[in-house]
Amino acid sequence: MTDETKSARLDTYEKVRAWGVENHPTCCWNGCCLADNEDFWKPREAARCTITLSWVSGHLGKNEYYIHQATSDPLKIAYTPSPEYGRADRQVVTTVGRFLTKHYRERFTDLQIRDIVDEHRARYGEPRVHFAFSADAIERVYTTGPSSCMSYSADAFRTPEHPVRVYDGPDTVLACIESTPGKYTARCVVRLDRQPMTFSRVYGDGALLKERLRAFGFVEDPDWSLDGVRLRLVLDRGAPLCPYIDGSGIACNDGEFLVIGSGRLCCQQTNGYAGRVEEDEEDEEGFRCSHCDDWDDGDENRTWEEESICDHCAENYYVRAVCNRRGDMYYVRDNRVIEADGEYYRDDPDVLDAHDIVQLHDGDYTGNSCVYVEDRGEYYREHDACKPRGRREYFCTDDCTEIDGEWIHDDDLAECCGLRFHKDYPPDDVELGEDGEFHNKETA
Numbered sequence: 001m002t003d004e005t006k007s008a009r010l011d012t013y014e015k016v017r018a019w020g021v022e023n024h025p026t027c028c029w030n031g032c033c034l035a036d037n038e039d040f041w042k043p044r045e046a047a048r049c050t051i052t053l054s055w056v057s058g059h060l061g062k063n064e065y066y067i068h069q070a071t072s073d074p075l076k077i078a079y080t081p082s083p084e085y086g087r088a089d090r091q092v093v094t095t096v097g098r099f100l101t102k103h104y105r106e107r108f109t110d111l112q113i114r115d116i117v118d119e120h121r122a123r124y125g126e127p128r129v130h131f132a133f134s135a136d137a138i139e140r141v142y143t144t145g146p147s148s149c150m151s152y153s154a155d156a157f158r159t160p161e162h163p164v165r166v167y168d169g170p171d172t173v174l175a176c177i178e179s180t181p182g183k184y185t186a187r188c189v190v191r192l193d194r195q196p197m198t199f200s201r202v203y204g205d206g207a208l209l210k211e212r213l214r215a216f217g218f219v220e221d222p223d224w225s226l227d228g229v230r231l232r233l234v235l236d237r238g239a240p241l242c243p244y245i246d247g248s249g250i251a252c253n254d255g256e257f258l259v260i261g262s263g264r265l266c267c268q269q270t271n272g273y274a275g276r277v278e279e280d281e282e283d284e285e286g287f288r289c290s291h292c293d294d295w296d297d298g299d300e301n302r303t304w305e306e307e308s309i310c311d312h313c314a315e316n317y318y319v320r321a322v323c324n325r326r327g328d329m330y331y332v333r334d335n336r337v338i339e340a341d342g343e344y345y346r347d348d349p350d351v352l353d354a355h356d357i358v359q360l361h362d363g364d365y366t367g368n369s370c371v372y373v374e375d376r377g378e379y380y381r382e383h384d385a386c387k388p389r390g391r392r393e394y395f396c397t398d399d400c401t402e403i404d405g406e407w408i409h410d411d412d413l414a415e416c417c418g419l420r421f422h423k424d425y426p427p428d429d430v431e432l433g434e435d436g437e438f439h440n441k442e443t444a
Helices: 013-023 041-048 054-060 083-087 096-103 110-124 135-144 163-168 206-215 311-317 349-354
Strands: 076-079 092-095 128-132 172-180 183-191 230-232 250-253 257-260 318-322 329-333 337-340 343-346 370-373 378-381 400-403 406-409 413-416 419-422 430-432 438-440
Touching: 041 083, 054 110, 076 096, 092 096, 096 110, 110 206, 110 349, 128 135, 128 206, 135 163, 135 172, 135 183, 163 172, 163 230, 172 206, 183 206, 311 318, 343 349, 400 419, 406 419, 413 438
Parallel strands: 318 343
Antiparallel strands: 076 092, 128 172, 172 183, 230 257, 250 257, 318 329, 337 343, 370 378, 400 406, 413 419, 430 438
């Protein structure tokens, strides 16, 4: 609905009335009392809110910003931040999370904002549910989707193949949400050997995937149990490959499959193997590395996941990073951190927010001086943005011109006799003529 060109903007009462008569003929658009009224734009924006977003009425009550779905992307919203934007027929397109953080930060906690974002995605988004049956597809979803101890690349495991590939056995399949092609935002293991079929722990966007699976007739297992499931048996020097199994602690090798739920093999290790339960190392000095599974008699390095790793793994696969709001440092897997101004931080929205770390328009992160450019909906470094004369918001310098040390937005530029200036602040020897053009007073 939002017009793309300035000439087509509905920024006068006459334009609004003509647009309303054409697009909403059942409404009364005579409203002569609105002529010359600064609020003439409100009926236009109200008419654009044809779909009442459930979370707006349920959590905000009054739609004071005229929030509606963005025409370019159903997962985003468009809204009118001020009367000035309304009169100029300009809307800001952004995400639900960014909008709530900007305008309702004092009203909602981070957890509540995430719940509202999930609600919007589940109801108005168009993500697709996929089922990965093959070993290749299962590995691809794990390594490119939500973070977990099994989502590292195959190179991170000392196994002949990625341990999650054994889920391509006869009893399991991986369900996932593909929000955009090649981008997976949620996943879980589904049991095919039960009626009704059940799904276990969901990683990523749980609210969305659970709603989609329940609509298909699947039932969530409250214990996340895979007891009785048969995984494909892959042996490496006698040890079966096995991913970390949620809800089930033991497994056995029956000669044909790795069967979960019985036996003397531990299936809750993060090294990609099913280890022996009867191993007793309590009397030995040292520890077993959670990453490489080697025994080490040196000092333990603690990870954010409360695991112990050896010096070799700490130096090659992990980095020391800020992990919480207090600034505590722990080892974190090197592909689960972001770098900002030479410091590493755990890639978690709460951690980044607590330390004022934001993502810039070019993908870099920083906690140093930057500004929010409203019409772009992104952060920019201070030297790439400015606050032009007569404007309250920051704009990119690419959209402005610097004249005599002062920035002027390109939309506000005027020219006369080879001079460029702000249209609202012409030089003393220049005046605006009746023809709408600027002239030199001496030659006018």
